[in-house]
Amino acid sequence: MYGGGTIFEQPKQDNLTNEDPVLLAAFEARIERGEKIEPQDWMPQLYRKQLIRMIEQHAHSEIIGALPEGTWITRAPGFKRKMALIAKVQDEVGHAQMLYSAAETLGKSREQMINDLISGKSKYSNIFNYPAFTWADSCFISWLVDAGAIVNQLANARGSYGPYCRALDRICAEESFHLKYGHHCVIYLATGTTIQREMMQAAVDRWWKPMMHFFGPPDKMSVHTELLMKWKVKMATNDDMRNQFLDMYVPKIRELGLVIPDPILDKDEKTGKWIFSDPDWDEFFRVINGDGPCNKERLEVRKIAEERGAWVRRALSGNIFKPVTPLA
Ligand code: FAQ
Numbered sequence: 001m002y003g004g005g006t007i008f009e010q011p012k013q014d015n016l017t018n019e020d021p022v023l024l025a026a027f028e029a030r031i032e033r034g035e036k037i038e039p040q041d042w043m044p045q046l047y048r049k050q051l052i053r054m055i056e057q058h059a060h061s062e063i064i065g066a067l068p069e070g071t072w073i074t075r076a077p078g079f080k081r082k083m084a085l086i087a088k089v090q091d092e093v094g095h096a097q098m099l100y101s102a103a104e105t106l107g108k109s110r111e112q113m114i115n116d117l118i119s120g121k122s123k124y125s126n127i128f129n130y131p132a133f134t135w136a137d138s139c140f141i142s143w144l145v146d147a148g149a150i151v152n153q154l155a156n157a158r159g160s161y162g163p164y165c166r167a168l169d170r171i172c173a174e175e176s177f178h179l180k181y182g183h184h185c186v187i188y189l190a191t192g193t194t195i196q197r198e199m200m201q202a203a204v205d206r207w208w209k210p211m212m213h214f215f216g217p218p219d220k221m222s223v224h225t226e227l228l229m230k231w232k233v234k235m236a237t238n239d240d241m242r243n244q245f246l247d248m249y250v251p252k253i254r255e256l257g258l259v260i261p262d263p264i265l266d267k268d269e270k271t272g273k274w275i276f277s278d279p280d281w282d283e284f285f286r287v288i289n290g291d292g293p294c295n296k297e298r299l300e301v302r303k304i305a306e307e308r309g310a311w312v313r314r315a316l317s318g319n320i321f322k323p324v325t326p327l328a
Pocket of ligand 1: 224
């Protein structure tokens, strides 16, 4: 296992029955007034537990999310694209570090979070368990996965937990550059030669379903939304975020002559809601529970990275002669 750190006992409480009602009421009133909760402030165990779960999953998503695009750095067409992609991938890993720091303020150590990622205990975003076969797949991620991430993060940056919101503000600023870079890459392919256009269309066909999954299960199947909205951790429901993404990006995708692989995708102008085909929620749950096309490979790569970096961590901690403990 990843060494060091004290063992943090994950808050076990799944309800509020043991919380002091006076403190709980004061806490909820602060949230209602739009105040930020800071690490030293009183908070219910369940708020702490939910935030750790969500921020940790977000951090893992950034670090695993660097992998499918990372494999394209050496093959990106041209020096400028290589430079831009290196910078983007570096940013994503940096986002993970900011988010791990935000989660650490709640008491769980980075070592434990990394161990839980590598052992498969923690989740990370479904979408990074799919392969990036072509350069166009990498372009899809840079434009539309980043776009989806921004929709989610801009909303949640207005949330209640100070360290998470501040990390999200900084992340959104960087992601907006990724979005411009990704959009430029997609425009280039979608307005290029027949082969380039076909390659971009094939990427849209492959990634559309995971992209629909990206915002989480429909509200009626979501376990955590109600409580997280009440405590202003989530500032929009999964369906609202998906709808906002469709509102913003379906016209832009179609403008480029790309076809979204959903014959019934359409906006109901009366309700303002998009109508779309069922994106196969069974597949979503299989993938997030470890059985996607690349889950094993992604975790294996992370595990190797942790093993290879062990000597650096030992050196930094002054423990250079301590033997490396094999990863679990
Ligand atoms: N993938 O009750 P809900 C990025 C799980 S960052 C995997 O609705 P919740 C940057 C959920 O954890 C992308 N699992 O859950 C980038 C729960 O399982 P649990 C990540 C998912 O928390 C771009 C169960 O399903 N962004 O892309 C997913 O209320 C390009 C029930 O679901 C964040 O993490 C999913 N998509 O809402 C990097 C943002 N959806 O824990 C590189 C922060 C749901 O009970 C390249 N997170 N699940 O075992 C959130 O906003 C929320 O956690 C949601 C899910 C909206 C993702």
